[in-house]
Amino acid sequence: MNIFLYDGTFEGFLSAVFYAYARKVFPDKICGNNLFQKDMFAEEFTVYTNTEYAQRVWNGIEKKASKFICQKVFRVFLSEMSDVEMLLFDYIKLTLGSRFSIDEDYSNSTVLEFNNIYKKVTREAQKVVMFVRFQKTADGIYFAPFDPAYNVLSLTINHFKERFADQQWVIYDTRRNYGFYYNLHDVEEVRISDSNINFFTGKVNKDAMDDSELNFQEIWNCYYQSTTIKERKNLKLHKQFLPKRFWKYLPEKNFLEDR
Amino acid sequence: MPIPIAEKLKILAGAAKYDVSCASSGSKRTNSAQGFGNATYGGICHSFTEDGRCISLLKVMLTNYCINDCAYCISRSSNDIPRATFTVKELVTLTSEFYRRNYIEGLFLSSGILKNADYTMERMVAVAKELRLNEHYNGYIHLKAIPGASRKLIHEAGLYADRLSVNMEIASEPNLKMLAPQKDYNSILTPMHVIKDEIVQNAEERRKFRRAPRFSPAGQSTQLIIGATNDTDYRILNVATNLYKGQNLKRVYYSGYLPVNSYDNRLPAIVSPPLKRENRLYQADWLLRFYYFSVDEIVNPTHQLLDLDVDPKLAYALRNPHLFPIDVNTASYELLLRVPGIGVKSAQIIVRARRYRKLNVTNLKKIGVVLKRARYFIVCNELPNVTIQDLKPESVKRQIMLSETTPRRTKKELYTQLELFPH
Ligand code: SF4
Numbered sequence: 001m002n003i004f005l006y007d008g009t010f011e012g013f014l015s016a017v018f019y020a021y022a023r024k025v026f027p028d029k030i031c032g033n034n035l036f037q038k039d040m041f042a043e044e045f046t047v048y049t050n051t052e053y054a055q056r057v058w059n060g061i062e063k064k065a066s067k068f069i070c071q072k073v074f075r076v077f078l079s080e081m082s083d084v085e086m087l088l089f090d091y092i093k094l095t096l097g098s099r100f101s102i103d104e105d106y107s108n109s110t111v112l113e114f115n116n117i118y119k120k121v122t123r124e125a126q127k128v129v130m131f132v133r134f135q136k137t138a139d140g141i142y143f144a145p146f147d148p149a150y151n152v153l154s155l156t157i158n159h160f161k162e163r164f165a166d167q168q169w170v171i172y173d174t175r176r177n178y179g180f181y182y183n184l185h186d187v188e189e190v191r192i193s194d195s196n197i198n199f200f201t202g203k204v205n206k207d208a209m210d211d212s213e214l215n216f217q218e219i220w221n222c223y224y225q226s227t228t229i230k231e232r233k234n235l236k237l238h239k240q241f242l243p244k245r246f247w248k249y250l251p252e253k254n255f256l257e258d259r
Numbered sequence: 260m261p262i263p264i265a266e267k268l269k270i271l272a273g274a275a276k277y278d279v280s281c282a283s284s285g286s287k288r289t290n291s292a293q294g295f296g297n298a299t300y301g302g303i304c305h306s307f308t309e310d311g312r313c314i315s316l317l318k319v320m321l322t323n324y325c326i327n328d329c330a331y332c333i334s335r336s337s338n339d340i341p342r343a344t345f346t347v348k349e350l351v352t353l354t355s356e357f358y359r360r361n362y363i364e365g366l367f368l369s370s371g372i373l374k375n376a377d378y379t380m381e382r383m384v385a386v387a388k389e390l391r392l393n394e395h396y397n398g399y400i401h402l403k404a405i406p407g408a409s410r411k412l413i414h415e416a417g418l419y420a421d422r423l424s425v426n427m428e429i430a431s432e433p434n435l436k437m438l439a440p441q442k443d444y445n446s447i448l449t450p451m452h453v454i455k456d457e458i459v460q461n462a463e464e465r466r467k468f469r470r471a472p473r474f475s476p477a478g479q480s481t482q483l484i485i486g487a488t489n490d491t492d493y494r495i496l497n498v499a500t501n502l503y504k505g506q507n508l509k510r511v512y513y514s515g516y517l518p519v520n521s522y523d524n525r526l527p528a529i530v531s532p533p534l535k536r537e538n539r540l541y542q543a544d545w546l547l548r549f550y551y552f553s554v555d556e557i558v559n560p561t562h563q564l565l566d567l568d569v570d571p572k573l574a575y576a577l578r579n580p581h582l583f584p585i586d587v588n589t590a591s592y593e594l595l596l597r598v599p600g601i602g603v604k605s606a607q608i609i610v611r612a613r614r615y616r617k618l619n620v621t622n623l624k625k626i627g628v629v630l631k632r633a634r635y636f637i638v639c640n641e642l643p644n645v646t647i648q649d650l651k652p653e654s655v656k657r658q659i660m661l662s663e664t665t666p667r668r669t670k671k672e673l674y675t676q677l678e679l680f681p682h
Binding site for chain 2 (some may be wrong): 015104105107112128131132133134135136142144159162163164165166167203209212216219220222223224225226227228229230231232233234235237238239240241242251252
């Protein structure tokens, strides 16, 4: 059994694909360094991340398939699912080895699985766009914590940048402890350790909030309550559309509990 | 003493919630250089009410004072209810503050009638204008055009709004006149015509001058109330089709009548809204718009009501057993769409996937075909299965209904859980 060890980054993964093709050694398992458990019977190969090699694989996929497929590969990688690297490796191998596009061959289980994960990741990114809630802080920055199931924050940045171009904002992944800050010009990746933010609840401390913030949360909650049609209440449907795991970020679902 | 904004919101959102349209889609407005907000083509839901509706827009009325007395409306002048009116400033603040926090996609503004149509419409337009020109807000705006408002105001409204709509409410004129004596079809159809003309004219202008401002880029829509009158589904779907074709409407919304004014004996005595019928109408509407069905294939003069037991597509298949089974490996896309259990997505995937190999049941299942339904209407690359040709339509219907009913649930629960076709 061949195990490839890489640094857990997307570039690292692409380097691993390059390594396999360059040396004609094909992996049975591709593992991020930190997730690796020693296996006595396996042969280990350590792959060093190499931007140029990664780029060559990326270009190869684009040439054989399309930019869109490259994007799909990236998104599936962001799922961080266990063994997703092997799935991706198989998918890329199919793509590079075929004379025509294989992406719609849904009766192939690799292609199907790949597309299912792609859909899940894309949906999760959509959830961020839907359910992120900004809290305005005293220094005028709009802060939004989130805990996405997959590592999708980067996929939503263009949307927010385009939409909230005239306000400073931060969107923060509380699980992976990093986020993005928009300073009215560019978006930069940031890591925050600020005692004014409770990472567990995702709430900004009252003292660090803009004076009007709680007021607008309350008014929004008020709107939410009065727009419900009581005669048609259907909590099962409600939870299906608005899964409980997002409730902690939504003032309309937790405003009263805090007080 | 002025009413606090939260109080007003309670009153004016409470009154507006019966207007069902939630769509924030259909407009692509890009943000300007110093502004904020944009409209995304697919629309975005930001929350869901406890009755399971998408919250996308801040949906409020400018006022719930009204000079009219429509029987089906909670805001009718003869009701003794708390009333309030927003100032233009209040609505502008609410919209932009909510928007900046990612609570909403935009504003949906309707209104009762203060003094007269133009007086009311003028204030509604002022809200949209202020948002666009002073706040540099580029998010979504949907304005209800007030029946009877002047052409000039409707024109102005369309310059700032992404969508304009006029509610038709009742699917036949005599019934409208009975329930809403101050209204007639003329006052509703006239603004619809104006909006349609303006949209057409605007499209031409934009062909000539690319920078001409857009007029109501997401088109217009309307709402019909279901179950407040004796209008049949045949009538309702025909009205809808005519609106789609004649007035170029983007959407017709169906709203099950809620017995808000049960004391009024011109209205039927019902305890709960006809949710199931509403759902069937949406499904039928979906078939008209995306599945290449015509009204007469769904309902007709002899069958004027939709079957409440099964969805209209299954009902159609059961009434037309001679068209089935069809071969999924050769049938055209349009035919695939007629198979119960095959939706737009699976039909598209089938057409693409069968280029690689002949599809069998396992493939179909993975593709997302609902075999519990589809199996009676298809053949594929496998041993022949029992189809509608071997069974009677009645027993196919029974088997499908049985297979989809889980015994522990009561019938009533099932009714409320019916889902629309995926959007
Ligand atoms: S005009 Fe509109 S707001 Fe006024 S009573 Fe009729 S439906 Fe209600």
